[in-house]
Amino acid sequence: MIFMDVKLSAFDKEYLDTIEGQDKIVFVESGTYYNILCDGKNAGVVGYVPAKFPDNAGFVQIVIDLHYRGKGIVAIAEGLISKKHNLKILYATINKSNVASLKAHTKSGFKTIDENKLIELREKKFLKEDEIRLEKKIV
Ligand SMILES: CC(C)(COP(=O)(O)OP(=O)(O)OC[C@H]1O[C@@H](n2cnc3c(N)ncnc32)[C@H](O)[C@@H]1OP(=O)(O)O)[C@@H](O)C(=O)NCCC(=O)NCCS
Numbered sequence: 001m002i003f004m005d006v007k008l009s010a011f012d013k014e015y016l017d018t019i020e021g022q023d024k025i026v027f028v029e030s031g032t033y034y035n036i037l038c039d040g041k042n043a044g045v046v047g048y049v050p051a052k053f054p055d056n057a058g059f060v061q062i063v064i065d066l067h068y069r070g071k072g073i074v075a076i077a078e079g080l081i082s083k084k085h086n087l088k089i090l091y092a093t094i095n096k097s098n099v100a101s102l103k104a105h106t107k108s109g110f111k112t113i114d115e116n117k118l119i120e121l122r123e124k125k126f127l128k129e130d131e132i133r134l135e136k137k138i139v
Contacts, residue, residue, distance in 0.1 A: 006076045008034035008046070008084065016045045016063065024098065025061040032085065036064070036077045043068035046077040048087065057089035058082075062101075069100070075108030082138055090136045093127065102132070110134035 011033040016022055022045075027033075033047030044065050048058035060078050082090055092110055094101045112118070113133050121127035 004071065004073070004076075005037075005039050006043070006073060006080065007037045008077070008080050009037050011035055011045065011047070012042075015042055019044065019063045020066050022063050024095070024101075025063055027061075031061065032081075033061075034077075034081065036073060038068055038071075038073060043073060044077065046081050048081055048085065048090075051089070051091060054089065056087055057091065058085070058087045059091045059093065072104075072107075074104040078108065088138050090138065092134045092136075094132050094134060096130050096132055102134075105134050105136075108136070110136040 012035055015035060016027065016033070028049055031047045031049040033045055035042055036044040036046055042065065044063050046060065046062045048060050051057035051059060060081070062074055062077060064073055078090060081087070090110070092101070092105050094105065111134060113135050118127065118133060121133060122129060127133055
């Protein structure tokens with residue numbers, strides 16, 4: 001792979017709004033977001049919303065600029081944000097039809113949570129029928 005310098009920098013909501021596919025994430029005011037810089041240029045946005053339980057767990061959200069997709073930046077950017085905020089567990093809620101996101105997160109070590117837990121979350125309406133919850137424990 002060609003070396004890429006990937007960094008997090010100050011979040012710019014106006015930039016997020018320009019990225020194709022940004023409607024696939026639910027931007028929340030209580031979230032912490034960053035622009036992703038790849039070799040000094042804007043390449044996407046990554047953020048997280050803290051989970052109520054356990055401590056040091058967060059729901060990640062990510063959008064990669066069209067021109068920078070397919071380069072593995074998802075794993076790098078989510079690694080950077082978890083390090084910066086000392087996150088030990090990352091959760092991702094992904095629509096079942098979002099193959100790119102499912103693939104990117106699986107490749108970076110996320111695993112679908114237990115089937116019974118999925119059923120429970122759906123019953124409690126924390127998860128829609130067409131969504132899957134994945135998690136990654138950072139060691
Ligand atoms: C999801 C997203 C962040 C993935 O970014 P990315 O830079 O392409 O991610 P990665 O490079 O790590 O991996 C993507 C993988 O999915 C594959 N992929 C991409 N689109 C695909 C598709 N339509 N069907 C099948 N596979 C696909 C890629 O080939 C790649 O797999 P590979 O490395 O085995 O070739 C990006 O597509 C995006 O920003 N989408 C819009 C926003 C979004 O959906 N965010 C996630 C919400 S849960």
